[in-house]
Amino acid sequence: MSAIPLRVRKAAVLGAGVMGAQIAAHLTNAGVETLLFDLSAKDGPKSGISQKAIEHLKKLSPAPLALPEFAGLIRAANYDEDLALLQDVDLVIEAIAERMDWKLALYEKIAPHVNDHAILASNTSGLSITEQASALPAALQARFTGVHFFNPPRYMYLVELIPTPHTDPKVLEGLEAFLTSTVGKGVIYARDTPNFIGNRVGVFSMLATMQHTQQFQLGFDVVDALTGPAIGRPKSATYRTADVVGLDTMAHVIKTLESLKDDPWYASYQVPVWLQALIDKGALGQKTGAGFYRKLGKDIQVIDLASQDYRPSGQGASDEVAAILAIRDPAEKFAKLHASSDPQARFLWATFRDLFHYCAWHLGDIADTARDVDLAIRWGYGWKQGPFEIWQAAGWKQIATWIEADIAAGKTLASVPLPTWVSDGRDGVYTGQGAWSAADQAYKPRSTHPVYARQLFPDPVLGETADRGQTVWENDGVRLWTLGDDGIGILSFKTKMNTFNDHVLNGIQQAIDVAEQQLKAMVIWQTGEPFSAGADLKGALGLLKADNFEAFESLVANFQRTTMRVKHALIPVVSAVRGLALGGGCELQMHSARTVAALESYIGLVEAGVGLLPAGSGLKEFALRAARQFPEDPFEGLKRVFETVAMAKVSASAFEAKQLGLLRDSDIIVLNSFELLHVAKQTAGALAESGWRPPLPAHAIPVAGATGWANFKAQLVNMQAGYFVSEHDAEIAGRIADVLCGGPIEKGSLVDEAWLLALERKHFVALGRTEKTQARIAHTLTTGKPLRN
Structure with a gap:
């Protein structure tokens, strides 16, 4: 075959x-x-x-x-x-x-x-x-x-x-x-060994954590505070993860290691007595309502082994250990963990030490290279770095010396020495030649399988540097660059969460000017997630608090110029979306010639959640699309759109984004996000080769008018009467409806895009002036959550 x-x-x-x-x-x-x-x-x-x-x-x-x-x-x-x-x-x-x-x-x-x-x-x-x-x-x-x-x-x-x-x-x-x-x-x-790579290393890490939990007499909530995001692991950390997986399932996976009777860590492959006790009494974790944790009303409780009962959860890292974990330099962080007498620091050092020891000893048995171990743990357990990456970043030789000292002192979970290759003078398992293979005693490059040619920027391991391409033009907000000589520019943002400010908005417009002169197509792609979290709310709130409404309106007008510049560029502009594309990020991709979206794209016009409405040409675009789909009665095309925007819905997948009208039927969905840029560049190139031309300005757009607005208003009155929406929610939604329907004019009236854009700006600024909208923006900036007022 x-x-x-x-x-x-x-x-x-x-x-x-x-x-x-x-x-x-x-x-x-x-x-x-x-x-x-x-x-x-x-x-x-x-x-x-x-x-x-x-x-x-x-x-x-x-x-x-x-x-x-x-x-x-x-x-x-x-x-x-x-x-x-x-x-x-x-x-x-x-x-x-x-x-x-x-x-x-x-x-x-x-x-x-x-x-x-x-x-x-x-x-x-x-x-x-x-x-x-x-x-x-x-x-x-x-x-x-x-x-x-x-x-x-x-x-x-x-x-x-x-x-x-x-x-x-x-x-x-x-x-x-x-x-x-x-x-x-x-x-x-993976090699055909029990639990393969991910679960072999991941389960051992959890077992070591459990043993050291008992050794240092720490609470389960304390351990979760120490072994979650504080050390680059998921929020569920250790014991919450066990509850989600199921304590019975956890025990089963542990028992699959029982066949490894010659393994130096065989004594560690046992279900802890206290874990078995929880299983025996039916406390299997999340699926039974109780495990290491349980929820009592709104309170989260954690099991206390000493009292054999649940107590309030919430104990965390000590001040000393919290300060150590905040240190950015890995070598300094590990040096202080190793030197500290704090039980929490000793616990963390012990868990890392035994994990490093285990991975080094078993590397040749379970995997081809150290890269495979690290990526398996990152991809299967959600760690930011794999064990070998952590070890090498913290100082390979020094860590190895400390591990050897602990082995000699009988402190480790197994007494076997580190493999001889660990201390042969190397500085780690990653070099320019590739990743170390203990089985073959050689460094190996990445796979040359043709499928990986589609991953222009594969998930990197420690020491791998991506090709930064050739810069064509940049400012403080964006960088326009090329990768290779295919004539396709890549535009990336420089802001936190890839949000929009004046530097980004002006940068997009100027980058298109440059690209039209020097390139045949352009892709908007970020080097990391998200695509864009939308507008810079902090800057917008500052203008509102200063009563600088002229600058506030100027900001939204510039946003509209930017999205319209994208839509009417003389070269095809393709948006490559993965992760969040919210607010202005959603509107930007709506105006692209095509969007290529990863399956896990969470797209939405969320402005209503902060008391505003979409005003970066998004509502205008929805009105235009409805008119083209239903020229006799555009209201038919607005029903679903109105609910999506007014309720600030965010798609749970790229497929749902199509269903909600946030992506077009012609937009492309890819399942592997690392192939996103490749597919977007291919799409942009194909559009350019096909003789692509931007759409002509729309001068005669039939709108739903006052009749459509009255229909939406009736829905809002009913929802308000049933307390489904607040008074301010109803005001926001009413203004959204007004823009979508083209204002209080006769049904079927013909307007142009400028008319709809002016409506967007008018209602956006009017909402920005209200105290309730300003309170919503401030609350979101402070808590990260929407305010219903």
Whole structure:
């Protein structure tokens, strides 16, 4: 079979449990026709178990489906009636319970029905892939591999690919390309060892943390305060993560390590007595309402081992340790942690020390390179840096010396020495030659698989520097640059959260001037998320507080000039969106020739939440689109738009952004955000080559007028009467309706874009003058949350 590309028209997922159903959901997000198999139901429809699982997908949070209605695209199936359907399937993913005997029995059952080109993969989280392959016919063994998604599959970037000695390399290459580009994942090859890479290192880190929690007699909430964002890890830290995963699931994953009897850390692969006690009494975490934590009313409580009861949660880092963790220089930070006598500092040093020791010892057993370990932990556990990156950044040689001293003193969880390569004079595992492979005793560069040519800026590891391209023009707000000689400019912002201020607005306009003279197309792309969090609210509030309404109106007028300049540029301007595109960020991409959006794009006109309305040409654009879609009655095209804007809705995916009208049908969605720039540049280049011309100014736009406004106003009166909206909410929404409908004029009247833009400015400034809007802006700046007043 041809390795690249692997064409997957149809897939089947075996097992409709939590993981199986969500893998099926994400394959559907990726546009893959998917069957979801499970056992036959005893009552009702034979495929009732799968049908129930598919229906349940619509209720989960975070949502596994990009749109709830995608659930209807997944076909429910059962093993008794539907195995013949596997004949048309290109990829089969087994995701049943972690029982080797059950998996082997299922493979024997399905093998006769799998066609001669399909790939079969097991989504096991740690069972031997080679042992599973033993139940398969020889021909199918070549097309069998492990493929381990992390939970939740839509959001966790990591997928581990675990081949057996019999897996055809071409099968792996094709599957890697499919998982990377179509499904949008980061693929790491793992050796066939228990728990592979991510869970092997991640679970050990949690076990070490648990043992040192007890050793240093710290509260679970204290440990979570120390092992979350303070050290570059997710907010759920250690024990909240265990509660979310499920304490029973956590115990099961720990027990998969019990086969490693020769492992120097074998004594650590035990479920702590107090963890087992919680499991035994049914306190399994979030799914049972209690675990390490429980919610009592509005209060969060944490279990206290000494009293065997819950107490109020909220204890945090000591002043000394908080000050140490605030130090930016990693070497200084670790030196102070190592030197401190504070129990919390000693706890942190011990957990890092044992993690480094463990990763160094096992590197050659579990992974090809240190890069694979670090990326697996970053992508699968959400750490900002992997263990080897942390160690090298903190001073490789000094840390190694301290670890060796602790090993000699009997303080470490295992007594084995560090591998000899650790102390051979090196400064770490990353050099210009690549990442260290302990198995091959060599540095290895990144994969040369063709799929990675689509990632112009792959997720970097320590020491990797991205090609900054060639600057064409820049000011204090933006930089216009090129990457290669394709004639396509890239415009990136320099502000925090990529917000808009005068430097950015003027910079966009001037960059387009330059690009029209020197380039054939331009892409607006940020070097990191978000695309843009919108306008600089702090600066806007300053103008309002100073009663400088003339400058306030000038600011919004400049924003309108900018978006209109983007729309009417003589070269195609493409927006490449990932993460947040709020307020002005949303309006900017609405005026691009095309938007290329990553699946995880959260797009919305959120101005109503801060007491304003969209005035960067967004409402004008909605009115124009409605008029073109429904020239006889533009009101029909405004119903959904009005609700979206007035309620400050933000899309939960790029697909939902299309549904809400925030993206166009012609806009492009990509699942792998690291491919975003590549696709945007290709799109911009294709538009330029096609002879693209900007749209002509619209001089005769039919509007919904006073009739449309009256309809919206009636809705608002009813909502206000039912206390669904406040008086100020109703005023904001009424002004939004006025702009969308073209003002208090006769239905069907023809206006131009300048008319609609003037309405935007008028209502924007009028709202800015109100005390309630100014209070909303100030509250949002202070708390990060909207104020309902």
